[in-house]
Amino acid sequence: MEGFFAAWLFVTGLVVGSFLNVVIARVPEGLSIVRPRSRCPKCGHVIAWYENIPVVSWLALRARCSGCGTPISARYPMVEVLTGLLYFACLRRFGWTYELVPALVLVTLLVPLTFIDLDHWILPFSLTLPGIAAGVLLAIPRGGDALLAAVIGAAGGFLAFRLMEYVGWKVFKKEALGAGDKYLVAMLGAFLSWHALLGILFLASLQGAVVGSLMLALTGRAGPASDAPGDSETPEPTDVAVDPEPTMTWDFTRSGLPLWKRLLLFPVCLLFQPIPDAPLDEEGEEEEWVPGPTNIPFGPWLALAGLEVMLLGPWLGSVLPSNMALLLGAG
Ligand SMILES: [Zn+2]
Numbered sequence: 001m002e003g004f005f006a007a008w009l010f011v012t013g014l015v016v017g018s019f020l021n022v023v024i025a026r027v028p029e030g031l032s033i034v035r036p037r038s039r040c041p042k043c044g045h046v047i048a049w050y051e052n053i054p055v056v057s058w059l060a061l062r063a064r065c066s067g068c069g070t071p072i073s074a075r076y077p078m079v080e081v082l083t084g085l086l087y088f089a090c091l092r093r094f095g096w097t098y099e100l101v102p103a104l105v106l107v108t109l110l111v112p113l114t115f116i117d118l119d120h121w122i123l124p125f126s127l128t129l130p131g132i133a134a135g136v137l138l139a140i141p142r143g144g145d146a147l148l149a150a151v152i153g154a155a156g157g158f159l160a161f162r163l164m165e166y167v168g169w170k171v172f173k174k175e176a177l178g179a180g181d182k183y184l185v186a187m188l189g190a191f192l193s194w195h196a197l198l199g200i201l202f203l204a205s206l207q208g209a210v211v212g213s214l215m216l217a218l219t220g221r222a223g224p225a226s227d228a229p230g231d232s233e234t235p236e237p238t239d240v241a242v243d244p245e246p247t248m249t250w251d252f253t254r255s256g257l258p259l260w261k262r263l264l265l266f267p268v269c270l271l272f273q274p275i276p277d278a279p280l281d282e283e284g285e286e287e288e289w290v291p292g293p294t295n296i297p298f299g300p301w302l303a304l305a306g307l308e309v310m311l312l313g314p315w316l317g318s319v320l321p322s323n324m325a326l327l328l329g330a331g
């Protein structure tokens with residue numbers, strides 16, 4: 001019986017993964033995820049229900065559209081299997097307890113966020129903001145302390161990344177972090193509490209740096225190229241840091257205010273001072289940001305680290321030296 005329910009959860013993961021493929025394709029384009037029915041992008045052939053069975057249909061169709069024979073990417077069944085396996089891993093970690101619920105919700109958010117960030121270098125608010133709310137709300141049944149830890153996790157994660165963004169802009173005169181990363185960190189902090197944040201940041205940076213360096217050495221790029229229109233035409237990414245001074249600063253630190261007022265207002269300034277996503281060109285329109293060869297999207301690494309801390313936390317605590325485990329919040 002145990003095995004039957006585990007298999008059922010895995011299959012549920014496959015079906016959810018099939019839906020997440022739709023989310024990954026449509027949310028960045030601002031399209032509805034409910035209507036219309038999925039079609040072949042090449043010939044417009046409407047995908048029948050029996051052609052939409054996770055993994056099975058992809059294999060039965062031999063990875064081709066039944067209308068025109070256009071190859072169907074192996075990423076569709078991959079996302080389905082990945083979601084199924086992660087659902088199964090959550091069950092192994094938490095069993096049929098309440099903790100399984102927030103774990104499954106987090107997986108269901110992290111899978112599309114990861115692939116959208118890989119494809120488009122964005123983390124849509126339509127996923128991260130409801131995600132933060134869900135993380136906090138799902139902490140309520142755990143009791144007051146856990147709810148507080150979730151709220152501190154969300155606020156602390158956001159503020160820490162906001163601070164790094166600010167420092168990156170001031171010191172390196174460029175955008176060091178994607179603007180959406182702080183919302184993803186806030187979401188992870190809400191689901192996994194502030195205890196997990198340091199470990200997540202450590203694992204994400206370490207793994208991102210190692211894999212990014214390897215990819216840079218092997219392929220000449222640390223991250224995926226963007227699909228932004230004009231990416232292929234523009235031979236060289238235009239110098240992103242053309243104008244190091246943000247055009248729309250609201251800078252208390254340099255205004256004529258007395259020092260004590262500036263110090264008092266500094267936290268406010270951190271939170272609300274706008275950091276432009278891209279420098280404005282002569283027409284005053286934002287230039288399309290094009291990822292350079294050394295840029296890596298941080299979202300997928302944050303997502304991976306969050307899953308590692310959630311699913312492997314106790315195991316990490318048992319294999320790592322105790323001071324290290326404490327740092328990772330697994331002690
Ligand atoms: Zn087709």
